Amino acid sequence: MTLALPEFSRQLQPMLPGWQVQQPADGCWLLHRAGRSVDIRCRPLPALQLGILQLPRLDVSIAFSGGSAEEQATFIADFQRHFRRGGG
Numbered sequence: 001m002t003l004a005l006p007e008f009s010r011q012l013q014p015m016l017p018g019w020q021v022q023q024p025a026d027g028c029w030l031l032h033r034a035g036r037s038v039d040i041r042c043r044p045l046p047a048l049q050l051g052i053l054q055l056p057r058l059d060v061s062i063a064f065s066g067g068s069a070e071e072q073a074t075f076i077a078d079f080q081r082h083f084r085r086g087g088g
Helices: 005-015 069-082
Strands: 020-022 028-033 036-050 053-065
Touching (some): 005 053, 005 069
């Protein structure tokens, strides 16, 4: 993802209500709810250099434990909606 960790954290906040959240380390979120969990981890990557422009980047992984395939797909759809950005 082309964003910095503080921005990722800010954009993740609206998804967290209803989840028990643990943040064991910077860039890691463990979400728990009703017998299922989601493990979100961000790892900084070198910035993307476009001429004089530098874009921060993150390698983001999401792992699920428990829950149905439908619940997992719903989480990913919500995640994509919260992180959607307009181009131009």
